[in-house]
Amino acid sequence: MSATDDSTGGSSESRLLEVEDLHVEFRTREATANVLNGVGYHVDAGETLAVLGESGSGKSVTAQTVMGILDTPPGFVTKGAIRYRGEELLSATEDRRRGLRGENMAMIFQDALSALNPVYTVGFQIAEQFRFRRGMSRKDAMAKAAEMLDLVKIPNAKQRVKEFPHQFSGGMRQRAMIAMSLALDPDLLIADEPTTALDVTVQAQIMDLLDELRRERGMGLILITHDLGVVAEVADRIAVMYAGRVVEESDAESLYKRPAHPYTEGLMESIPRLDQKGEQLASIKGLPPNLANIPEGCPFHPRCHRATDECRRKVPELLELRPGRYSACHFAEELISSE
Amino acid sequence: MSEPILQVRDLVKHFPVQQGIVFKKTIGHVRAVDGVSFDLNRGETLGIVGESGCGKSTLAQVLMRLEQPTSGRALFEGVDMFGKKSASQLRQLRRDMQIVLQDPYTSLNPRKTVGDIVGEPFEIHPEVAPKGDRQRRVQELLDTVGLNPEHVRRYPHQFSGGQRQRIGIARALALKPKVIVCDEPVSALDVSIQAQVMNLLGDLQSEFGLSYIFIAHDLGVVRHLSDRVGVMYLGKMVENGTEDQIYEHPQHPYTQALLSSVPVPDPSVRDRREAIRLTGDVPSPANPPSGCRFRTRCWKAQDICAEQEPELAVRRDGGRVDLELADGHPSACHFAERHEHVVS
């Protein structure tokens, strides 16, 4: 059973995206890395799903596979399903997938500078979509581009459309990226670490903007991040990834109140908090696994302070413990009902 | 309290902005650090926070004497760091202050073994560890920072990010320094690894009585490790106080906005926290605003803010300078006002 089972609300009309048991491996001459090992999550219209996890856990690769922009080779999907509004994507034609990109689902990245073309004006790059996908004239498309910049609160948008990416500050470039991704009015937006490269005062502005746009347009938002603070401020639901699997899924409030997986628990205790002066931080020992050689049994067991023999032998499945709360740990029930 | 180990006064570092390819002409200056003063107490950690480009790394570079200051003074145990010194004073100073840098990937020479990297300072200061003793000292240092002493012959790429940061720390410890300047030492690390390195820094401080200058843009990290905190904006220190004063009763509008922008990892306070949102971006340090440098983004700005630069001084609520004020702390705002509950 997986977290995408329909038993927990979310009617079929509102279910935007379902990822089920997704397996991806990267094949290189030296080794095969098992990067995704059965990822499952879903997003409904109008909600924010945060995908949380440390570097290398497979957050971006999952998103790339959903968007149909996985690097193949070396990356190969070996199993699983991705459904957009019920339509299976992994077997869809490349034409169909290209048609969905931008129009139905869009993605923004951490590094806006490298995603924007330095030799064209920002306006030109936004306008392109209106010209080629909507058949608008050059002039109308530019006017629409200015509207989009205005939508993402870039002051003086009519002037700014004529500027080049390097004339924009980091925060403005990220706004321009958001404008570009929303141009064709997609109903699913994947934001991959959209604020990691930005200063905290600018990060707060961008997160407010994304949240507002999601609400106004009823979009589904997948927010990929490793920042537990950002997640706490905007997520409706959270999927925690470790070594290419979702190890915990929950609504935001319950997860922070009582994590149902030792990895999540460890992450929570590792963050130095702004609102209290802590003593020693409880850190997670060791390192994330080598994906070419994932440990037997529970992949987290070498770092887990609760690990038993069972954990070393048997892979824990992602099971539903309470309505909407899933954990892949043999001791999840104990964790969730402690105290 | 004993005399501060380091006293910094009016420190300035300007970088020339040049134009022209053959005949370079200086057309202005980036005022990266523009009159910064603070004390570092023995055995304590001074955290330095502020947004990208505010001059934190430049401050670190000048204190490490990797960059010449444009003007200003710094006294290390009473000795003028930038003035004339005897050869032995210079050697001592080089031993006493060490630096740990952010990027564990580029700050270590990829062609040298870990043993060479950590032992390198002994080449320059052989008096600390005689040649026959070096291998043992290096292994001891690796053990101190939680690395396997048997890995001395490995190369940096064979270690993870957190482990490389430990190598950098071991190297900094080699000469038994009194002060370590840490410039974003955990910023590139994942939280679980970050916590390991922060705990290590804390343990080493109590074990060796180290004083740290700890630079970071993560305000949670800084609070966790610091006794005192200085907040920088565009080359200036705008507020400075104990960890409690800065986080619980910030006085400067910039500090308040900065703290309010940091997301708190607790969904249950989501709508209860006050959101102070700044508009616009940080102006260029080559051409900072007149008067108070924060005025272009400050919601409290008045005419006087453009005309008169507010000095960093202890102020009453409302902004009046009052050096006698009990439990006050310095801030640089004409209208400074304590603000409680910004963080929770």
Ligand SMILES: Nc1ncnc2c1ncn2[C@@H]1O[C@H](COP(=O)(O)OP(=O)(O)OP(=O)(O)O)[C@@H](O)[C@H]1O
């Ligand atoms: N093009 C590629 N070729 C080979 N390996 C890849 C490629 N892209 C990703 N990987 C590997 O897949 C694993 C998962 O990568 P992914 O980018 O999804 O991680 P992530 O969770 O997004 O991490 P981060 O927080 O660092 O962005 C990593 O081990 C990475 O090295």
Ligand SMILES: Nc1ncnc2c1ncn2[C@@H]1O[C@H](COP(=O)(O)OP(=O)(O)OP(=O)(O)O)[C@@H](O)[C@H]1O
């Ligand atoms: N060698 C240099 N020549 C010219 N300008 C410089 C030099 N070093 C730094 N600067 C400028 O000085 C200002 C302060 O830079 P600094 O690196 O000290 O900031 P910072 O606070 O460390 O920022 P970050 O958080 O991004 O590391 C910036 O505008 C920077 O571009």
Ligand code: SF4
């Ligand atoms: S299954 Fe065992 S090793 Fe894995 S997280 Fe649970 S307790 Fe730890």
Ligand code: SF4
């Ligand atoms: S001096 Fe004026 S502009 Fe500067 S922080 Fe205070 S109120 Fe704002």
Ligand SMILES: [Mg+2]
């Ligand atoms: Mg990623």
Ligand SMILES: [Mg+2]
């Ligand atoms: Mg810096």
